[in-house]
Amino acid sequence: MFSNKARIFVISVFFIMLVLFAYQRVYQLTAFCALMIAMIIIEYFRQGTLVLAAKYYHHKDFGKTEELLKQIKKPELLSKKRRGFYEYMMGAICLQKSDFDAAERHYELASQYPLRTLNDHVAALVHVANISIRQGNYDKAETYLQLALKDKEKITAKMLAVIERLKQEIKKH
Numbered sequence: 001m002f003s004n005k006a007r008i009f010v011i012s013v014f015f016i017m018l019v020l021f022a023y024q025r026v027y028q029l030t031a032f033c034a035l036m037i038a039m040i041i042i043e044y045f046r047q048g049t050l051v052l053a054a055k056y057y058h059h060k061d062f063g064k065t066e067e068l069l070k071q072i073k074k075p076e077l078l079s080k081k082r083r084g085f086y087e088y089m090m091g092a093i094c095l096q097k098s099d100f101d102a103a104e105r106h107y108e109l110a111s112q113y114p115l116r117t118l119n120d121h122v123a124a125l126v127h128v129a130n131i132s133i134r135q136g137n138y139d140k141a142e143t144y145l146q147l148a149l150k151d152k153e154k155i156t157a158k159m160l161a162v163i164e165r166l167k168q169e170i171k172k173h
């Protein structure tokens with residue numbers, strides 16, 4: 001829930017308190033400060049700046065979202081629930097920039113992790129299929145559309161309409 005600058009500031013405050021408490025030989029508070037520093041560092045690797053990035057993503061501020069997501073140096077260390085959402089947001093940003101290869105890669109990775117809802121998962125698969133159609137890879141698009149229709153009864157009508165349009169596009173070619 002912190003940006004990296006805020007994390008560094010909070011860690012610095014706790015470190016100063018740790019040194020002060022160690023100097024005064026108040027070992028319980030020294031241990032507490034060390035624990036808080038460790039928790040902030042561990043949470044950086046498990047969550048990164050995803051909570052803040054998601055806030056900007058939902059407000060359609062893709063520039064700020066990208067800035068916050070790029071602060072995550074090693075996304076492979078994120079927890080499974082967070083990694084899927086990271087890849088989904090990065091895919092949307094790449095799609096916004098018309099970087100279709102990167103968007104396809106991010107959406108493929110997002111579909112391998114648990115996402116918030118089934119429709120988010122289906123949307124990631126549909127994005128991969130759509131990009132594959134635009135690049136002329138119709139077999140891959142068909143495969144991803146079949147994966148998207150696995151739980152057809154739980155998918156929203158809007159998403160089913162998009163899938164049907166993509167199927168029609170594949171049939172044309």
